[in-house]
Amino acid sequence: MTITVLGCSGSYAAASQACTGFLIQSEAATVWLDAGPGTLANLQRHVGLRDLTAIVLSHEHPDHWLELPVVYSAVRYYEQRPPVPVYGTAGTLRLARALTPDLDHAFDWHVIADGDAAVIGDQQWRWSATDHYVETLACRVDSAGSSMVFSSDTGPRWQVAALGTGFDLALLESTYLADGEGHGLLHLSARQAGVQAAAAAAKRLVLTHLAPGQDREAHRRESLGAYGGPVEVAAIGDCYLI
Template sequence: MSELSVTVLGCSGSYAAAGESCSGYLVRSDSTTLWVDCGPGTFANLQQHVALESVDALLVSHHHPDHCAELPVVYNAAKYYMGIERIRVLATSGVREVTEAYGDSSDLFGWEMVKDSSKARVGDIDVLFSRTDHPVETLAMRFESDGKSIVYTSDTGRGWALAALSRDAGRPAPDLVVGEGTLLHATDNPDIPHLSAAWLAADANDVGAQKLVVTHVPPGSDPQDHLTEAGEVFCGDVSVARTGATFWA
């Protein structure tokens, strides 16, 4: 059986903490490499793990800059320095619109617009998308390969749940959830379009997830506090994201 893993390229929420990067992840099977979200600083960190030409597709959840702002940088690097002819990009229409404020990118990026309930296959990884509860069109993603699965929530408020990519979609429980736990008990507010670590953990329990990684911790908030609050609720193995760490489904 092949392995399915996620490596953290950046995990700061909304903006990067000193010495850190915003949202970005490598999802890999034995034969396929996906770059999921490309917030500021993640391109530099990507190159510590794989060459850009080894990435089979770039998937971007939404057009908030902490999740997509490296795209114009990737365009310049690939086109003018690396000699890469084509990069497959699966993203919302908003991501393309924001990126092409800098100019037409279709000569390099093979854009594929995805939305709620879209499905895609890249190499041996199947991807299912679900629109979350966030001010702009934002897509959570489920990655499946050889019987293993990882769900990435991207950004969301309480109006979306992991069931949309598991039970409600006729899918089994995810092996691993990489979920935003931006808030804590002290900062939790249902009017803020983000989740607390405890809310995320309860939702992961609801769908029977085996492992949980809490991510998108904002600068100034102690990751250990987010880990502790999630750990008090989640029934399986729980970790907090850290740049460079790899987690297996």
């Protein structure tokens, strides 16, 4: 599998950045995971909308899905392709319908929830509900013997290991540093991401969802201290081959 970063700013995009979005590519599937504001333009540097096998949305917070109504216009009026399969929560569907009432012209929506699984081309997906303000689904993707996990947004009460262990790549939220812990916020610090990666015996850790203004090197160092394995901080255009 190849995982490409389309955007990785947490909550809102910093200058020249984009909110959360990744491209998950395997031999027989091209999946857009989270469609945060700014990621549609970056997606098209790699693939066209006609090449998409599916879109997967982790939760209804705007920084994770708000390109979708824009994609609707592209698919409905400009791109010659059948409706795009979308996997997202019931809450995200409700909001999407408010903006695009006839979304079925562009999307074939599959409501997903905790414990669900789906096969998308040659990718096997599984979801687990995290510790967040709204229904939020972390995911595990397996293809051709490789595995990755994406935490989406979560507080420390959810465990990556809920989706298994021994991942080739763990893509984990790192919104702030450890000095931001303990205020009841349902996000992960760099330290907590490192602890989670170690507990799940992940072979490689990539930090994402850093809030604008955060010090990337400080995040890398702090999570490395808790994890001990290789740590990278996501940047637009980065590509991970697993």
